[in-house]
Amino acid sequence: MSVYPIILTQSEFKDKDSLNYPFEERGLQFGDGIYEVIRVYEGKYYLFEEHVDRLYRSAEAIKIEIPQSKKEMKELLLQLITKNEMTTDGKVYMQITRGSAPRDHIFPQSVEPNMYAYVQDMPRNKEALQHGVSTITQPDIRWENCYIKSLNLLPNVLAKQTAKEQGCYEAILHRDGKVTECSASNVYLVKNGKVYTHPTTNNILYGCVRMAVERFLKAANIELIEEAFQLEDISSADEIFLSSSTSEVTPIVRVDDKAIGDGKPGTITKQLQRAYETEAAIKDKLTV
Structure with a gap:
């Protein structure tokens, strides 16, 4: 499954090869984060609202405050499809972690969550x-x-x-x-x-x-x-x-x-x- 070149990170769109986080990242060290996989058919999301709603429920459950509102997040995810000019069947993988900070079980203070999302082709099985x-x-x-x-x-x-x-x-x-x-x-x-x-x-x-x-x-x-x-x-x-x-x-x-x-x-x-x-x-x- 090929990954499209433009990714969403934080609230910006970048080349996928430019994504880089410090090694002290809570998703890597603790699994301290959440994710969603959203199906795309012919370049259009399916069950889009349901997935975004669940993303925010999961974030609330583990006490991560997502900086973007639901409305802002949906707009960013829609732009992700548009910017990659995707018109085939695929999926969007999205991940949000508590952020990057020196390793400690206790939540870090004043740290922005790390977020990224990318698009992959995925034909129906x-x-x-x-x-x-x-x-x-x-x-x-x-x-x-x-x-x-x-x-x-x-x-x-x-x-x-x-x-x-x-x-x-x-x-x-x-x-x-x-x-x-x-x-x-x-x-x-x-x-x-x-x-x-x-x-x-x-x-x-x-x-x-x-x-x-x-x-x-x-x-x-x-x-x-x-x-x-x-x-x-x-x-x-x-x-x-x-x-x-x-x-x-x-x-x-x-x-x-x-x-x-x-x-x-x-x-x-x-x-x-x-x-x-x-x-x-x-x-x-x-x-x-």
Whole structure:
């Protein structure tokens, strides 16, 4: 995935090769920061307001004061796309840390947060979207504040790497057998025409695409039950799918090398994919 040349840093636009922070940077030393990944289709943001709102919620949760207002931030992010003359599918990665200061666990005083954002090309993964993916299950060893989109992602990284080493797309996480989410996405189980997923507690990240999925289900009169399902429920599921900004709505067809349903993407999952494409104004639609 190629990175576009112009980046946003603080409130300025610079060449990406000019970005430089001191080695005493709290994001590097403590993971003391937050981030967002915003999907872009044909040069236009999708779920833009939701992502910006969550950025500010995360900042508030860890007591970082973002210098820019939400309005100013949105204007800067829109300019980032324009200045890079982006017209394809991609993503914007954005990160804000508490800033640069001598290393100390205590918050530094009078230090400006470090912020940067950049644009990358990212074509849709049509193979995964059309045919589904395989996953594994892993214990959820993360902290108790997963609702914050923080830089503390080592448990997520380890789970995702374990999945890759076993030839899988994702790792479904669980706490004592109760499914929470995946390493980088929300997860849902379909049974008897109803959709089950973990409630929006501190133990999961409330995904922006999940917000869209909730709208799609409501519009289709499909019942969403915000109730965590168990590992033992997976084997009898009619469908399972995941959602995230980079994965959209992706069918899960195998878990721990066991087929889900008939081993093919299910009816409700396909219906949600069509709703996603319609809302995101995607012209090059899937064949589902």
